[in-house]
Amino acid sequence: LYLDQLSISSKDLSEMVRLTIAKGCSFRFKAKGNSMHPFIRHNDIITIGPMKDFSDSLGAVVAIVGSNFERTDHLIVHRIVSICCKDEFLIKGDNHNHSDGIFHGSDILGEVINIKRNGQPANFGIGKERYAIAFLSKSNVLLPVVKIFKKVISPFIKGKKSEAVTNYYN
Amino acid sequence: MKSKLSTIYRKSDGIVAREISGELIIIPISSGVGDMGNELYALDETAKEIWARIDGKNTLGEIIDILEELYNAPAGVIQEDVMGLVEEILKRGFVTEAVDL
Numbered sequence: 001l002y003l004d005q006l007s008i009s010s011k012d013l014s015e016m017v018r019l020t021i022a023k024g025c026s027f028r029f030k031a032k033g034n035s036m037h038p039f040i041r042h043n044d045i046i047t048i049g050p051m052k053d054f055s056d057s058l059g060a061v062v063a064i065v066g067s068n069f070e071r072t073d074h075l076i077v078h079r080i081v082s083i084c085c086k087d088e089f090l091i092k093g094d095n096h097n098h099s100d101g102i103f104h105g106s107d108i109l110g111e112v113i114n115i116k117r118n119g120q121p122a123n124f125g126i127g128k129e130r131y132a133i134a135f136l137s138k139s140n141v142l143l144p145v146v147k148i149f150k151k152v153i154s155p156f157i158k159g160k161k162s163e164a165v166t167n168y169y170n
Numbered sequence: 171m172k173s174k175l176s177t178i179y180r181k182s183d184g185i186v187a188r189e190i191s192g193e194l195i196i197i198p199i200s201s202g203v204g205d206m207g208n209e210l211y212a213l214d215e216t217a218k219e220i221w222a223r224i225d226g227k228n229t230l231g232e233i234i235d236i237l238e239e240l241y242n243a244p245a246g247v248i249q250e251d252v253m254g255l256v257e258e259i260l261k262r263g264f265v266t267e268a269v270d271l
Contacts, residue, residue, distance in 0.1 A: 012190050013206075016197065019186045020204040027186075029206040045207060 014065045014075035014109065021050050021110045028114075031077065035093035036061065038146060039125030039133070040115055046077065047114040054105050058083055059130025061112040064091060064103055076100060077112060079130070081138035094125075094137050173230055173256050178268040180226030185264050187221075194218045196264055211262070220255050226268040230256060 013029065020027040026049040031040050040046060040061065048063045057080050066076050082090035084102055092099040115122045125133060136142040173179075181187070186197045186204050194213040197204045213221055219240070223233045230252060237248045259265050 008190055012188055016186055016188055016204065016206075019188070020197075020199065023183060023186075023199065024202075025199050026203045027206075028203055047203065 010075045011073040014063070014073065017048055017063055017075065017109050018065075021048065024050060026050075026113065027110075035095050036077065036079070037095040039094055040077065040112070041117065044122065045116040046112050048077070048110040049113040051105075051108055051111050054087070057089065057111070059126075059132075059134035061126055061130075062089075062091065063109040063111070064100070064107050065109065066100055066103070066107075079134060079137060081134045090138070092137055094133065094142055097140055099138075173253060173260065175231035175234070176229050178226060178229050179224050179256065179260070179265040180268040181221075181224060182264050182266050189218075194221060198262065198264070211264075216251055217255050220252055221259075224256075224265055 017027045017029075026047050028045060028047045031044045031046050032042060034042055051057065051060075051062070059079060059081075061077060061079050063075060063077050065073055076091075076093075078091045078093045078096075078100055080089045081092045081099065084090055087105045088102050089105070089108070090099055091101070091103050112126055115126065133142060136145050184199045186199065188195055194217070196211040196213065197206065198208070198211075200208070219237060220233060223236060228236070234249050234252050237243070237252065238245065241248065256265070
């Protein structure tokens, strides 16, 4: 049986993630939606692992269970854009203008530790650059900055592009 | 390896199981990763009943007795189902032997 043969709800998926992380393991699945565009795209394969360090979690892309539109118990994979206090985190989709709200550490199932796009690593957005992305996303200027960045850098990307840049723009 | 009726099995730590759309879906954890892109395993109603009773306490013989009573099935039929399923899930590492009395 393969995933495509299953009608799996977001609630079931979040429970699978929770159960796997509780064993200290990681969980890999196909991302749906564009709320984290351009860093995570529809149909990217993402791996959620246990949260390593909450004190250094600014910019981390985390899995939480929250409400999305009318649906509750919905698995959301968005970015920590601000650490409010010791155990409270402001979470927001990179492609959203509004935040999801403040979540406690206990609400966070795990963090994205790997992204694959078309079979290739596409981890730009979860490395050290995540601090800047978090700041820009919180300020709601991330997408304009990405557009400008793309315009500026495009003329310099000719011939064989680096893997990271290729995946970033695909 | 043939299982004996006195064998007790428990569910392996190397799986994640969840009931989805009436089927029990088992995802093996391989190299520390549960992967929805890999093959998943679905247990039907009968297999679910067997699976539920593999708990580190019941022997296979006890599981067969319980299910024979539950389904009012002729002796042998349930045993064949139970032993068949156990061999299969044992081979895939979904259960491990707990105690052999």
